[in-house]
Amino acid sequence: MQSDERERRAPRAEQPVDLIAAARAAQLSAAPFKEPGAIKLIAPAKVNLFLDIGERRADGYHEAVSIMHALTLRDVLHMSVAPQRAGGLDIDLACVAHGGLPPLDVPTERNIVSKAVRALARRIGRNEAEVVTVRLEKHIPSEAGLGGGSSDAAAALAGAAYMWGLASDDPRIEEVARELGADVAFFLHGGCACFDGVGDAFMHELEPMGAYAVVVKPEAGVSTAEAYRAFDVRPERIAGADRERALAARRACDVPLRNNLASASESLVPLLAEVRAWMEAQDGVDCALMSGSGSAVFAPCRSFQDASLVAAEAHARGWWARATMFGPVRAGIVPSGAGRSATAR
Numbered sequence: 001m002q003s004d005e006r007e008r009r010a011p012r013a014e015q016p017v018d019l020i021a022a023a024r025a026a027q028l029s030a031a032p033f034k035e036p037g038a039i040k041l042i043a044p045a046k047v048n049l050f051l052d053i054g055e056r057r058a059d060g061y062h063e064a065v066s067i068m069h070a071l072t073l074r075d076v077l078h079m080s081v082a083p084q085r086a087g088g089l090d091i092d093l094a095c096v097a098h099g100g101l102p103p104l105d106v107p108t109e110r111n112i113v114s115k116a117v118r119a120l121a122r123r124i125g126r127n128e129a130e131v132v133t134v135r136l137e138k139h140i141p142s143e144a145g146l147g148g149g150s151s152d153a154a155a156a157l158a159g160a161a162y163m164w165g166l167a168s169d170d171p172r173i174e175e176v177a178r179e180l181g182a183d184v185a186f187f188l189h190g191g192c193a194c195f196d197g198v199g200d201a202f203m204h205e206l207e208p209m210g211a212y213a214v215v216v217k218p219e220a221g222v223s224t225a226e227a228y229r230a231f232d233v234r235p236e237r238i239a240g241a242d243r244e245r246a247l248a249a250r251r252a253c254d255v256p257l258r259n260n261l262a263s264a265s266e267s268l269v270p271l272l273a274e275v276r277a278w279m280e281a282q283d284g285v286d287c288a289l290m291s292g293s294g295s296a297v298f299a300p301c302r303s304f305q306d307a308s309l310v311a312a313e314a315h316a317r318g319w320w321a322r323a324t325m326f327g328p329v330r331a332g333i334v335p336s337g338a339g340r341s342a343t344a345r
């Protein structure tokens with residue numbers, strides 16, 4: 001079937017799903033972290049249901065209208081803070097890759113988690129001699145358009161703010177988030193939300209959906225900056241009617257699935273167009289779309305079985321793949337006791 005013959009919208013779930021229970025189940029970590037006083041945080045992935053990149057601004061960034069939805073696929077962080085005798089802020093960061101991902105080859109000071117902790121300390125004028133220890137479990141592939149690094153940064157901001165006694169709604173947290181990267185502020189919000197500006201300015205939230213999804217990423221990644229450069233060579237616009245529908249939607253399931261950065265990334269990694277076509281040919285998939293700047297491609301699915309079967313087939317082709325869910329989750333602390341999760345919206 002041609003993709004434009006289909007109803008290019010996310011399907012509703014085949015049955016009601018307890019989203020909070022599913023999100024909490026996805027928060028279970030494999031490896032306990034024994035540091036006294038440590039807090040545990042989740043950093044969910046996102047997909048862009050709708051991404052309309054506009055003009056390039058004088059600072060090199062592009063105008064963007066972006067409707068993002070959090071997934072229950074997530075990284076996990078454990079954080080603690082301890083005083084030290086002398087010096088200022090030290091960061092002790094260890095990162096472990098899970099689920100067949102290659103190790104994240106980024107030195108501690110260039111990891112966006114360290115940048116986030118240091119930026120928040122500067123912003124609030126904190127000058128204590130202390131060590132912030134972070135154990136980061138990576139489950140979200142990098143250079144995938146799934147916002148893994150951005151979500152880790154948002155979780156690290158939430159964790160540092162908590163450990164340093166800041167109110168969770170202290171406006172300086174969001175200010176720092178927006179300085180770190182266009183996607184970071186979304187993860188403080190989570191669920192499903194529409195952002196404009198350069199994709200960093202909150203406009204409104206949408207009712208999250210209880211659908212399943214399959215996410216597939218071939219080995220090649222896409223650098224976000226390169227995707228935007230390729231976009232400038234041949235900019236594409238989204239039809240006005242689709243833009244109006246996207247801006248009018250108040251439920252995630254009503255958002256038309258569009259991404260005008262996809263052709264640019266597909267010009268850099270031609271395999272991406274093949275992955276998308278392959279996914280759309282699978283049973284249980286109506287429409288597949290590249291997320292953000294790629295290279296991950298996602299498809300909403302009506303059942304977990306459909307999503308799992310596509311993930312298994314993709315895996316057999318040598319691609320990283322996961323069956324997951326859209327979720328009302330955000331980057332934040334997982335409470336150790338019972339009760340409503342701080343990270344469930």
Ligand SMILES: C[C@](O)(CO)[C@H](O)COP(=O)(O)OP(=O)(O)OC[C@H]1O[C@@H](n2ccc(N)nc2=O)[C@H](O)[C@@H]1O
Pocket residue numbers: 048051060061062063064066145147150180181182183184197198199224225228292293
């Ligand atoms: C593609 C998306 O993921 C869609 O949600 C975002 O637009 C990218 O968000 P991000 O990864 O947080 O991006 P940043 O780390 O802020 O920027 C990386 C690079 O992408 C380009 N960039 C990013 C966002 C934007 N609105 N315009 C841009 O031109 C810039 O060259 C920038 O140097």
Ligand SMILES: Nc1ncnc2c1ncn2[C@@H]1O[C@H](COP(=O)(O)OP(=O)(O)OP(=O)(O)O)[C@@H](O)[C@H]1O
Pocket residue numbers: 104106110111112113141142143144145146147148149150152183222223224292293294
């Ligand atoms: N904690 C981190 N996790 C992942 N990547 C990180 C991290 N810290 C720094 N990086 C660097 O950032 C680059 C892109 O990270 P990220 O995974 O967020 O990209 P992305 O999937 O394209 O996300 P986005 O959707 O925000 O564009 C990586 O290639 C890596 O070098």
